[in-house]
Amino acid sequence: MNRLARTALVLAGAGAGAAALRGAATARRRARENGSRWMVVTINRAPTDVMPRDTPPSPLDEFGDALEITVRPAPGDRGTELAARLREPAPPASASLPSRLAGKDPRQGVRRALREAKSLLEAGEVMLPDAPPTGRGDTAGGKAVGLASKRAGGEGVL
Template sequence: MTTKVRFAQLVAAAGVGVAGIRAARRAMSGHRDEGDAARDRWLVVTVLRAPNEVVSDGSLPAPLAELGDLVEVRVRPAPGDKGTELAARLTRRGPTSTSARVEGEDPRQRVRTALREAKSILEVGEIVRPDAPPTTHPGPAGRLVSKATHIAQGEGRL
């Protein structure tokens, strides 16, 4: 082997070693894992309504109320008096792995869907959904797009 190849292998091994040491330090210090960080993360939408219209009778919009004690909800005026911020975060742990996301079992998907539906109900009066499927192509690419669209309906973008 050449000196350059050996040096590159040495640098790669050192990088793996440093990453391992950092992971061990995090584990020993009680650092929270990704599941805890995901649970503590607030998901927020801005609703173009006044705060008193969002929680008019003291109750949350139906999609968020259905989640019950799975979420903690916060309602406050949006910056610049441009509506209301409706925020939610998980209160307990659930499966947050990639496979749980693909299978639609990630509780964060339910929170995102509930926020999106609550915003739609408050602003439009109903839950807005697309009319047509994204593709009708029967091939592998069409099936892939259909699966990705199905997953995205649970995930959405906030």
């Protein structure tokens, strides 16, 4: 195979790979935008402990029929995956940054409930972080930490 043919073959492969990655990214973005994306936590318990008698763990049970919930063994025999998503997609406006910062994204409640269910099943209580000493709010740094902490409550990360 000559050099020109190899170059053409490499470029064709790179183009196909880029198109596949772009398609996967588009599918993930659409799932995120229409609210159909599953939110998952891994719990270090057996599936029968996570959802006995096919009833969702607290606080997920507070959502009633608004949630679709699945339980399956985690890969590598490492506990159980508890997944939930809203049956009715969240409105696109609720996914905007201002809505999320204001706590108006309904998916934030689902994320919080999943984290709390994990904590209750593994530790027997909802584990909360200590308040940061700079979170008083009377300084510029304290206000920034307060805003970040408020956002982290619904998103799961600071």
